[in-house]
Each structure stands twice: as C-alpha cells, then as structure tokens.
Amino acid sequence: MTAVPIGRKAAAKKSGGPTQTSDRTKAERKLALMLCAPAVVCMLLVTLYPILYAIVLSVQKVDLRFPDESGFVGLSNYVSVLTSPLWWQDVFNTSLVTVVSVVIELVLGMGLALVMHRALFARGLIRTSVLIPYGIVTVVAAFAWFFAFDPTSGFVNSLPFIPDDKAWFGNRGSAFEVIILTEIWKTTPFMALLLLAGLATIDEGLYEAARVDGANAWQRFFRITLPLLRPALLVALLFRTLDAFRVFDSIFIMTRGSQDTESVSILGYNQLISRLNLGLGSAVSVLIFILVLLIAFVFVRFLGTAVPSSQGEK
Amino acid sequence: MQKRTFGAYSGWSLALAIVMFYALLPVLWLISLSLKTPATVSDKKFIPQDVTFDNYTALFHGGFDSPLLRPLINSVAIASIATFIAVTLASFTAYAIARLTFPGKSVILAGALAIAMFPPISVVGPLFDMWRRLGLYDTYPGLIIPYLTFALPLAIYTLVAFFREIPWELEQAAQVDGATPWQAFTKVILPLAAPGVFTAAILVFIFAWNDFVFAITLTSSDSARTVPAALAFFTGDSQFTAPTGNIAAAAVLVTIPIIVFVLIFQRRIVAGLTAGAVKG
Numbered sequence: 001m002t003a004v005p006i007g008r009k010a011a012a013k014k015s016g017g018p019t020q021t022s023d024r025t026k027a028e029r030k031l032a033l034m035l036c037a038p039a040v041v042c043m044l045l046v047t048l049y050p051i052l053y054a055i056v057l058s059v060q061k062v063d064l065r066f067p068d069e070s071g072f073v074g075l076s077n078y079v080s081v082l083t084s085p086l087w088w089q090d091v092f093n094t095s096l097v098t099v100v101s102v103v104i105e106l107v108l109g110m111g112l113a114l115v116m117h118r119a120l121f122a123r124g125l126i127r128t129s130v131l132i133p134y135g136i137v138t139v140v141a142a143f144a145w146f147f148a149f150d151p152t153s154g155f156v157n158s159l160p161f162i163p164d165d166k167a168w169f170g171n172r173g174s175a176f177e178v179i180i181l182t183e184i185w186k187t188t189p190f191m192a193l194l195l196l197a198g199l200a201t202i203d204e205g206l207y208e209a210a211r212v213d214g215a216n217a218w219q220r221f222f223r224i225t226l227p228l229l230r231p232a233l234l235v236a237l238l239f240r241t242l243d244a245f246r247v248f249d250s251i252f253i254m255t256r257g258s259q260d261t262e263s264v265s266i267l268g269y270n271q272l273i274s275r276l277n278l279g280l281g282s283a284v285s286v287l288i289f290i291l292v293l294l295i296a297f298v299f300v301r302f303l304g305t306a307v308p309s310s311q312g313e314k
Numbered sequence: 315m316q317k318r319t320f321g322a323y324s325g326w327s328l329a330l331a332i333v334m335f336y337a338l339l340p341v342l343w344l345i346s347l348s349l350k351t352p353a354t355v356s357d358k359k360f361i362p363q364d365v366t367f368d369n370y371t372a373l374f375h376g377g378f379d380s381p382l383l384r385p386l387i388n389s390v391a392i393a394s395i396a397t398f399i400a401v402t403l404a405s406f407t408a409y410a411i412a413r414l415t416f417p418g419k420s421v422i423l424a425g426a427l428a429i430a431m432f433p434p435i436s437v438v439g440p441l442f443d444m445w446r447r448l449g450l451y452d453t454y455p456g457l458i459i460p461y462l463t464f465a466l467p468l469a470i471y472t473l474v475a476f477f478r479e480i481p482w483e484l485e486q487a488a489q490v491d492g493a494t495p496w497q498a499f500t501k502v503i504l505p506l507a508a509p510g511v512f513t514a515a516i517l518v519f520i521f522a523w524n525d526f527v528f529a530i531t532l533t534s535s536d537s538a539r540t541v542p543a544a545l546a547f548f549t550g551d552s553q554f555t556a557p558t559g560n561i562a563a564a565a566v567l568v569t570i571p572i573i574v575f576v577l578i579f580q581r582r583i584v585a586g587l588t589a590g591a592v593k594g
Binding site (some may be wrong): 028032049054153157193264278 | 323326329330333334336337338340341343344355356357358359360379403404406407409410411414415416417418419422425429430431432433434435436438439440441442443444459460462463464466467485520523524526527530531541542545546558561562565569572573575576577580581583584587
C-alpha cells in the first residue's frame with residue numbers, strides 16, 4: 001500500500017543519473033515537461049488564476065446588480081467583512097464544526113481502524129460497509145439525516161428519551177448537533193482507512209516483544225501504536241481538518257444557515273451567488289483561503305506533519 | 315499470536331454488526347421513506363406499511379422535463395468526461411514523476427497537494443464571473459473543467475504510488491525476448507498499470523459525482539445541473555408539500571451506483587485512498 005521505492009530505484013538506475021550524456025538527460029527532461037504540462041497548466045488556470053482574480057475583485061466594488069457603480073475601493077471590502085459580527089460568528093461556527101467533528105472522528109476512526117486491523121473474517125464486508133458513507137453523495141447523506149431528525153417524519157423523535165416534538169433544526173445547538181453528526185458519519189471511514197494503512201506499517205514483532213516484557217494492551221497502544229502512527233495520524237488530521245473547514249453541503253441542505261448556523265463557505269456563497277456582490281464575496285473568499293493556508297501552515301510547521309509530497313525524491 | 319477463541323469470534327461479529335448498522339442506517343431510512351405512500355410518509359416507522367413505487371416513477375414522469383432524468387444524464391456525462399480527461403492527464407504526469415528524472419518534480423507534487431487542500435469556495439466567485447464572460451456558465455464544460463482540475467491531485471498521487479510499484483524492467487526484458495517496444499508496452503506494462511489507472515478513475519468519478527459547491531454555483535438550469543444540485547432545488551407538487559418521498563427516492567437512485575462500485579472495487583478504493591497518504 002505504501003510506495004516502497006522498488007520501481008523508483010530501478011527507474012533511477014535506468015535513467016543513469018547525472019553521469020549520463022547530457023543529450024539523453026535533456027531529452028528526458030523535455031519529455032517529462034511535455035507530459036506534465038497539460039495537468040500543470042490546467043491546475044494553474046483553474047486555481048491560481050482565479051484566486052489572483054479573486055484578489056483583484058476583492059479590492060473593487062463589483063456588484064452585478066449595480067454594474068455601473070464598479071470601481072477601485074482599496075481594502076474597504078475587507079474592512080466591511082472583518083468588522084461584521086456575521087463573519088466572526090461564521091468563523092466561530094466553522095471552527096466549532098471542524099474541531100468537534102475532527103476530534104470525534106479521530107477517536108471513532110481509531111477504534112474502527114483497530115477493529116478492521118484485527119479483522120478475523122469478513123474483511124471485505126466491513127471494508128464495503130465503511131466505504132458506503134465515504135462514497136455516498138454528501139447532499140444525500142445530509143438529506144438522510146435531515147429526514148431522520150425531521151420532527152414530522154423522522155424516526156429519531158420516536159426513540160425513547162427524546163421528546164416527540166423536538167424541533168432539531170429550530171435551535172442553534174441542536175441544529176449543530178445534527179450537522180456535526182452528519183459530518184462525522186460521512187467522514188469517519190476516511191479517517192479510519194488512513195489510520196488503518198498506518199497501522200499496517202507497524203511491525204507486529206514490536207507487540208510480541210512488548211507482550212513478552214509484560215506490557216498490557218493500554219501500554220502497547222500508547223507506547224507503540226500511537227507514536228509509530230504519528231505520521232499517518234497527522235496527515236489524516238490535516239486532510240480532515242481542511243476538509244471539515246470547507247463545510248457547506250450539509251449546512252446548505254439542513255438549515256441554509258438559519259438559526260445562526262452559517263459557515264464561512266455559506267457566507268461566501270450568499271455574497272457571491274445569491275447577492276451577486278462579487279467584490280465583497282471575493283474578500284470573503286480570499287479570507288477563507290488565508291485561513292486554510294494558516295491551518296496548513298500550523299500543521300506542517302508546528303506539528304511537524306510530513307506532507308506526502310516530501311516522500312517524492314528531491 | 316492471538317488465540318482465535320469463541321470469544322474473539324463473537325466479539326468480532328459484534329463489531330462487524332455495529333459497523334454495518336452505523337454505515338447502513340441512513341441508507342435504510344432513505345429506502346424506507348422512498349417506498350412510503352404520502353399518507354404514511356410521516357408515520358416514523360422503519361418498515362413501510364404500504365409499499366409504493368410512485369415516488370420513483372414520479373421522478374421520471376414527463377421524460378426530459380421530469381425532475382430527475384436530465385440531472386441524472388448530466389451527472390453521468392459530466393462525471394464520466396471529467397474522469398476520462400483527469401485520468402489521462404494524470405497518467406502522463408504520474409508516469410513522468412515515477413519514471414523520469416527532471417527538475418521541478420517535487421514542485422509539481424507540492425502544488426498538487428496544495429490544490430487538494432484548496433477551498434473550492436475561494437474560486438467559485440471568479441469562475442462564476444469568468445464562465446459568464448466565456449459562455450461556459452451553465453454548460454457541461456463549465457463543470458467538467460473545475461471537476462477535472464480539483465480531481466487531478468488525487469489522481470496524480472494515486473497513480474504515482476501505483477506506477478512506482480510497477481517493475482518497469484520487465485519492459486526491457488520483454489524487448490530482449492524479441493517483443494517490439496509497442497508489444498512490450500501493450501502486453502507487459504499496460505496490464506500492470508491498468509489496476510492503478512482504474513482505481514484513480516473510480517476515485518475521480520466519486521469526487522465528481524459528489525460535488526455540490528460547483529454544481530449549484532456554476533449552473534442555473536437543467537441544461538447542466540447535476541443530481542446533487544437538482545436534489546437541493548426539488549419542489550413538491552405544490553409549494554406547501556415537502557417532496558420527502560421523491561427526494562428520498564432520488565437519493566436512493568444516486569446511491570445505488572456508489573454502493574455497487576464500492577461492493578465490487580472495495581479493495582482498490584482502499585488501496586487508492588491510502589496510496590499517497592502514508593509515508594513509505
């Protein structure tokens with residue numbers, strides 16, 4: 001499952017490294033660049049160019065409902081966003097959903113990964129089961145849970161200990177509970193699979209040795225599994241944190257941001273698409289982009305997450 | 315070695331049952347709702363009392379003007395085309411990264427990783443504006459282009475991991491044995507590369523099939539609207555009846571292909587998902 005460099009070594013040997021004639025090296029470079037060009041151009045055109053364009057839009061007044069009033073306004077869009085309580089409320093909401101769902105996912109995902117790692121039979125069946133939430137369309141998952149918690153037709157309110165008329169989406173706290181539940185349900189399997197792949201790289205002999213030395217199950221988990229799983233764990237956390245920070249689909253389906261459940265992505269959508277205020281909306285977009293960069297930076301710089309790209313040869 | 319006792323087996327069976335319950339509960343609830351009649355849709359029971367398929371047939375009533383047919387065709391076409399292009403481009407790139415020596419390799423990988431983490435909402439506004447100017451708004455290419463771009467990193471990482479494990483020296487071995495370069499490629503390398511390419515294709519397809527943000531921002535009508543976007547804007551027969559049964563039926567229909575995929579290809583999907591993410 002891991003990219004052990006058998007083929008890589010062979011390839012490096014074949015291409016001969018720097019000792020080969022420079023003609024051959026040049027030809028190889030040219031071929032490589034030609035092969036990479038389409039994908040690279042595509043990625044730059046659809047991400048880098050638009051984000052630069054978003055920065056340009058964000059310092060202008062561009063409101064498609066009032067096209068005549070366009071013009072350069074400096075940082076005033078940013079000032080409007082950063083001084084509005086709604087933005088900070090949405091940043092808080094998004095962070096809340098991200099932190100709570102990722103923490104619970106981590107615990108559940110770890111349990112699931114350990115269960116799958118020790119599978120005695122029906123490995124395929126359990127793998128299929130956990131892949132269903134991963135594969136299911138997020139909008140569909142959101143509808144499924146929305147209908148389950150819906151006070152008129154949902155089964156949840158007929159369960160014991162839950163008031164029959166509880167309006168889950170009528171109140172901020174309970175609406176968040178359902179939104180977070182949906183996020184957790186959908187993405188725990190992804191976390192579990194990444195952790196499972198990490199578990200597979202741990203040498204079983206270590207556990208044998210620890211057992212011989214008298215370590216109990218908890219000690220083996222905290223002294224062997226967790227430290228050795230750290231790289232895989234951090235990568236999984238980074239991916240899931242950034243993914244959770246984009247939360248949009250489930251909130252859009254369940255509340256559309258009512259009851260103060262708006263996320264930053266919903267705010268961006270409302271400004272850009274519903275209100276057609278491209279200037280202000282782009283300022284929101286750029287700020288979201290900066291927040292995502294900050295999160296990635298914290299993970300890589302302070303937590304020492306070894307991002308997968310570093311496994312590529314230098 | 316762990317002793318495989320009766321206790322271990324029953325513990326494992328229980329864990330399996332819990333996981334299956336966890337994964338299937340919302341799906342079963344959707345199936346149940348989709349089979350209920352309007353009179354019983356609010357009965358909160360898991361087993362439908364009167365089973366009806368009206369919710370399904372209503373989705374296709376009226377052919378191309380029906381609520382689901384056009385979005386379904388759009389979804390299949392857009393996701394397939396995006397998958398085909400993304401996997402083709404990613405195969406070129408991954409081959410170069412896995413096999414050739416050239417400067418900028420780690421830059422490409424790092425860039426791809428950055429895009430994998432990129433928040434789509436940040437480019438939605440500019441794309442909305444650009445697509446309207448270029449005439450791509452509410453068209454197939456208008457969705458295919460962002461889908462294939464945002465799927466490229468996933469495809470590249472998956473393919474690089476697979477390509478690195480291919481014993482490329484077999485290609486030369488075949489040529490030594492008298493095969494032409496073309497034969498060596500098609501008879502030896504292609505069969506070895508196919509599983510990786512296929513895995514990447516599955517992951518990209520699931521990604522494109524799943525997207526919602528681009529689908530609701532870059533389309534405005536059924537001419538390019540995909541199923542997730544159509545579902546969000548479903549309306550009932552009148553403004554005041556929530557089309558719960560119909561939405562549930564449509565949700566079940568778009569979930570079936572995913573469940574079939576997952577059933578057949580679970581091993582590959584797991585291998586692909588974890589390929590790039592774990593350090594070797």
